Amino acid sequence: MTAALTAPFPWSDVWGQDAAVQTLRQAASDPAALSHAWLITGPPGSGRSTLAYAFAAALIADHPDDENAMRQVLAGTHPDLTALRTDKIIITIAEARSLVERSYFAPSAGRYRVIVVEDADRMVERTSNVLLKALEEPPENTVWVLCAPSEADLLPTIRSRVRAVRLREPEVADVARLIALRTGIDEATAEQAARHAQRHIGMAQRLATDEGARRRRDETLRAVLGVRGVGTAVEVAGHIIQAATDDAKTLTAERDAAERASLLRTVGVAEGQAVPPALRSQLSALEDDQKKRATRSLRDGIDRVLTDLQSMYRDVIMLQFDRDDALINSELQADLAALAAAWPVERTLIALDAISDTRETLQRNVSPLLATESLLVTISSGRTP
Template sequence: MDAVDVPWGGVWSQPDAVATLRSAASDPAALSHAWLITGPPGSGRSNLAYAFAAALIADEGDEAAMRQVLAGTHPDLTALRTEQVVIRIDEARRLVERAYFAPSVGRYRVIVVEDADRMVERTSNVLLKALEEPPERTVWVLCAPSDADLLPTIRSRVRTLRLREPELADVARLIAERTGVDAALAEQSARHAQRHIGMAQRLATDAATRERRDGTLRAVLAVRGVGDAVDVAARVVQSATDDAKALTAERDEAERASLLHTVGVPEGGPIPPAVRAQVNALEEEQKRRATRSLRDGIDRALTDLQSMFRDVVMLQFGRDTDLVNAELAPQLHALADAWPPARTLIVLDHLAETRRNLEQNVAPALALESLLITVATGRTP
């Protein structure tokens, strides 16, 4: 990568946003003290946030410092990317404390919050004072899918930068370049991921993920009654649980081994009472991360179902192009003919409600059972 491409070379398909932030980083008069970067999942919010942080912290041309920021190791960068259901209030308080430190070696101190939409109201309120009375030479960069995901009091104190959704063909081309898969698989993965770059890359490179997705959609299409609904709901939850375990198990074990090595406990040896509290704290953190991973997996399945029933509505209104799930076209045509559009819209409404309920900690199996009963009957339980 040429020096001119650092730090913006990792930002893809957002030229207008890059131009805005590049200008702000080089002109103090155009720099707001707090920014909110919004865009659909996979649009590159976090990549852009760290590129902006690098441009703010490092002097122009200081490629080494920029790369240090991009790697997350620069002392003037504080970043929060939660892997839990919500951002905890103690985490927010630590961010605010760091915000009042002067930059140690860089031009600015930058606080990046990748998942600002995961703050509950009382946690958001912790940030308000820092946003209302910004410390000198500190810049906040929040990331969220939409500005509607944050409290109005937060939104009024930030400058919002909205990212555009990338074109399907552009995502497919990027996936083919990154992974080396053929053009047809890259296009299918980009389409099934609904242009989410990270998910498209996973679909392109992991046959098991593709099979799970296809199996979930076909199972839901086959639901005919309450018994089917209960069975398929259990299978979707189990599939998401297995996927979450596969993603976290190796990391959990490595973290535990690293902690025990650090405190001098030999492999397989007993854990001294003095160390047990640290091990228990790590296990609790891992449990919270697993819960988030499970909920993300179920939400991904619901997103896939939304795409399928969106395809059905498209067919019912005479549009048979641009289907997300073109491979299921015969089944989708049959469903479009069998159902009135009103029934499909009821299912889509219940899908959106189910996603909201899961964010409120409703039991996943019960939420999915209710949804699939609506699929089977056309009525909300």
């Protein structure tokens, strides 16, 4: 039985994390069990942010039946909630300093002031150091809630100042059931989406509801399977980067236009009217932020493709060891079985290592196209560069 079926509001959207919900519910209701800083860790899609905001809602509400306050928290509009969710590659020092300043404000309406930091792993060392004193000696009624994939993603000095809550990875069946319930999609499509997303709830929901995303994923995997040399490696790499770029533009274009229109409306500039010189710096700052968000969106898109490729070669390894009972890409089983028979295990491991190295490389300032081309040449040749 999942937590979503047993826990009351505001915990009802947290699926499959009964132990974590129980720990945080106890902390929200018993001051003796409440730490001043928490770290929620778990794999992508496990529900870190959902749990963080449910915890914040329970902390801020005056009592367990104060649904109005809790709904405000979940909507991100309560004055005692400060949340940072970055669309950029890193969390900046300026953003961290702003959080620290807010943490010293007394609660204005609720029991606690809660600071939620999503993607806390995106803080470099200098930025993390800004938080240290605030985490070590916060005001009595302030609670910090950080979210990250793992404790290892944060500095030891940060880890020593927080209480960790580790989420378990949900089962495919759990994610499929949730997606079917949320979207009304048929069970077979929901199961396939959950499996292809490797139990990442957000990605599973997108695959379940976006036929184009499902098609692009299938075409990409089949294209990589068809790479036979440098020529096709370069061609397929180009297609992968172009598809990721188009996807990133689709995800960000509408939001960018809405933000620009909102800014111009706020400063009194009518649509189509020239922007006064005094306001151009504000517009330029917005555009810089949007460019950084677009860069992250592109990198995230390429990383999703690499994650899919990892799942494919993981399936090949499974087949090479005569395991066909838990394939992620069972629709490609015949092709993967042929590859498993043709390749030695060592070559499949080279492919998996190359994908991991490429994912790390793309976190630095390298050309995504060149990195992807190099990866596909390595996979097709079975030799490391």
